[in-house]
Amino acid sequence: MAFLRPENRKTILLFTLMGLFLFAHVHSQDKGFEHFISAEGNKLMDGNREFRFISMNIPNLNFVEDELEFSREHPYRLPDEFEIRDAMKTVSQMGGKVIRIYTLPVKRSDEADAVPAYVSGPGRFNEEAFRTTDLMLKLANEEGVRIIFPLLNNWKWMGGVPQYAEFRDKAEEEFWTDPQLIMDFKKTIAFALNRTNTLTGVKYKDDKAILCWETGNELMSPESWVKEIAAYIKSIDRNHLLMDGYFAIDNQRQVYESSVLDPNIDIVSSHHYEQDPISQLENIQKNLDVIRGRKPYVLGELGFSSNAAIERVYDFIIAREDIAGTLNWSIRSHRREGGFYWHSEPVGHDFYKAYHWPGFSSGEKYGETGLLHLMRTKAYEISGTAAPALPVPDAPALLTPDHVYAISWQGSAGASGYNIERSGREEGPWEQIAFNVSDAAVQYGSLYNDRSAVSAKEYFYRIQAMNASGVSGWSNVAGPVKASGGALIDEMSGPMNCYQVRELDFTSGQDRKFREDSDRLKGQKGSEVVYYLPANIESIHIHSFEQHSEAALSLMVSTDGMDYQSCDFEVSGRRTTLGDYGYWDALLYSSYPEGAAYRFLKIVFQREAQVGRIQIVYQ
Numbered sequence: 001m002a003f004l005r006p007e008n009r010k011t012i013l014l015f016t017l018m019g020l021f022l023f024a025h026v027h028s029q030d031k032g033f034e035h036f037i038s039a040e041g042n043k044l045m046d047g048n049r050e051f052r053f054i055s056m057n058i059p060n061l062n063f064v065e066d067e068l069e070f071s072r073e074h075p076y077r078l079p080d081e082f083e084i085r086d087a088m089k090t091v092s093q094m095g096g097k098v099i100r101i102y103t104l105p106v107k108r109s110d111e112a113d114a115v116p117a118y119v120s121g122p123g124r125f126n127e128e129a130f131r132t133t134d135l136m137l138k139l140a141n142e143e144g145v146r147i148i149f150p151l152l153n154n155w156k157w158m159g160g161v162p163q164y165a166e167f168r169d170k171a172e173e174e175f176w177t178d179p180q181l182i183m184d185f186k187k188t189i190a191f192a193l194n195r196t197n198t199l200t201g202v203k204y205k206d207d208k209a210i211l212c213w214e215t216g217n218e219l220m221s222p223e224s225w226v227k228e229i230a231a232y233i234k235s236i237d238r239n240h241l242l243m244d245g246y247f248a249i250d251n252q253r254q255v256y257e258s259s260v261l262d263p264n265i266d267i268v269s270s271h272h273y274e275q276d277p278i279s280q281l282e283n284i285q286k287n288l289d290v291i292r293g294r295k296p297y298v299l300g301e302l303g304f305s306s307n308a309a310i311e312r313v314y315d316f317i318i319a320r321e322d323i324a325g326t327l328n329w330s331i332r333s334h335r336r337e338g339g340f341y342w343h344s345e346p347v348g349h350d351f352y353k354a355y356h357w358p359g360f361s362s363g364e365k366y367g368e369t370g371l372l373h374l375m376r377t378k379a380y381e382i383s384g385t386a387a388p389a390l391p392v393p394d395a396p397a398l399l400t401p402d403h404v405y406a407i408s409w410q411g412s413a414g415a416s417g418y419n420i421e422r423s424g425r426e427e428g429p430w431e432q433i434a435f436n437v438s439d440a441a442v443q444y445g446s447l448y449n450d451r452s453a454v455s456a457k458e459y460f461y462r463i464q465a466m467n468a469s470g471v472s473g474w475s476n477v478a479g480p481v482k483a484s485g486g487a488l489i490d491e492m493s494g495p496m497n498c499y500q501v502r503e504l505d506f507t508s509g510q511d512r513k514f515r516e517d518s519d520r521l522k523g524q525k526g527s528e529v530v531y532y533l534p535a536n537i538e539s540i541h542i543h544s545f546e547q548h549s550e551a552a553l554s555l556m557v558s559t560d561g562m563d564y565q566s567c568d569f570e571v572s573g574r575r576t577t578l579g580d581y582g583y584w585d586a587l588l589y590s591s592y593p594e595g596a597a598y599r600f601l602k603i604v605f606q607r608e609a610q611v612g613r614i615q616i617v618y619q
Contacts, residue, residue: 053325055096095379106159152216205237212241277309299326338408342516405487415465517612523605552609
């Protein structure tokens with residue numbers, strides 16, 4: 001038998017490999033795919049252009065863990081179209097091209113049955129939840145945003161590896177080696193990748209909205225597991241790229257050499273929350289030294305550093321062609337009931353929170369406005385262009401108010417404030433009653449209290465959004481709303497709404513324990529606060545956070561501020577709700593004083609409590 005000369009064999013092999021690459025490229029283009037790896041194997045491409053990005057993680061994009069309305073039993077729900085689209089418009093306005101979601105949530109035995117987890121058991125899936133992801137992918141295509149899609153969470157937050165193990169009564173660490181547990185996870189992979197989108201008719205494995213699959217979020221996975229799962233994902237979906245979700249974080253671990261060599265792994269990644277900015281860059285360089293330009297590299301999570309430190313990382317990334325991009329942690333969208341979702345971060349300093357675009361005074365402690373606009377500048381710079389002017393915001397949607405003191409709206413992406421007008425008639429004429437009102441000043445409550453409304457009159461309202469580029473058109477008109485009474489609403493940002501304060505402190509911090517209420521009135525046994533009302537008290541509602549089996553507050557009322565009498569009240573809410581974040585009990589005090597024209601309310605602390613909101617309606 002004749003044998004090829006070594007140099008001829010190399011030539012044939014080279015042409016064979018080139019042919020396979022061209023076939024894969026054409027195959028992807030036939031299916032409408034735009035993202036692939038460059039011929040050199042170390043760059044992300046979008047058509048004939050290199051694809052680089054500075055963008056955001058949005059953990060709430062397909063599953064909300066931050067619905068913390070005061071009386072709600074649990075913080076989980078599915079986002080709606082307004083919230084998903086708002087998040088995508090936010091990223092687009094910031095110059096971002098990519099959103100990394102968190103995971104496919106798995107049912108936890110310690111959560112309420114009503115929690116809409118995606119995976120309810122081995123091979124059992126929540127159709128309603130997956131329809132939300134159908135919507136997410138549809139909107140991503142419409143808004144021109146691409147999704148990094150982790151398939152698994154290492155942690156119990158939203159459910160992940162511990163829950164898969166618990167389904168089978170096995171130890172958490174067995175997840176990585178037990179054949180049954182590995183097969184259970186493969187069932188989730190197969191279901192997701194083969195799912196046909198109910199809104200578009202496109203299978204997930206054929207949907208170009210997905211930039212890449214990720215094996216999971218911060219996985220403590222052995223190399224053998226990574227190799228098996230990567231091969232399994234590629235056996236179902238050869239169209240999409242695959243990123244290794246191994247837990248290469250800070251100075252704890254480096255990316256796997258085996259993942260760099262694995263032909264089924266297209267992208268390697270790491271997460272960075274170092275408090276020392278020098279070691280942060282050193283750790284990134286250590287990973288680059290492992291990768292050596294052989295695969296695209298993404299900093300999948302970046303955060304909890306000063307704006308100066310983040311800027312230096314951005315400049316390092318932009319200057320290095322061997323880093324495809326980064327995604328900051330993290331941002332939250334507007335909420336359908338008005339305002340934003342809020343999320344405190346228990347890493348680094350106590351004051352870090354998820355960001356709200358375009359930045360507000362409520363985020364001053366963690367440099368929100370500066371960081372977001374820095375991100376925007378660098379997001380365009382990494383693509384070789386200058387940031388354009390911000391778009392004028394779209395008109396907001398005014399929600400129908402029940403009372404003149406409870407006005408809220410669905411905010412517009414990029415709006416820094418809102419102007420509010422009022423009229424006695426639906427067609428006007430209109431008068432402006434508020435200018436540049438922030439929708440990031442209040443957490444999970446009504447956004448505006450019309451204290452100038454005249455009792456017994458009916459009003460119509462409309463609003464417009466504004467930012468540095470201009471003002472939107474007007475919202476819908478809401479009304480008529482009858483002013484059946486006014487309200488004093490105290491969000492506890494300081495003592496100016498109080499008549500008298502004794503042995504009380506206005507406090508903030510560790511806000512997750514207090515349903516993200518960022519301003520609170522903290523008292524001990526014997527503390528008192530008094531309110532004076534311009535008319536007779538009709539109702540009292542107090543949001544109190546406590547850790548006792550008995551009520552921490554007592555209420556007293558007076559007609560003259562001198563002689564007080566006890567006031568009956570009811571307490572509702574759940575106790576012992578510590579949960580993952582050490583939640584204090586959220587208890588609602590309600591009272592409806594009768595029998596006299598009471599103008600004064602005294603709240604007396606019988607034991608430690610923190611009060612987040614007081615609403616006193618007067619008539």
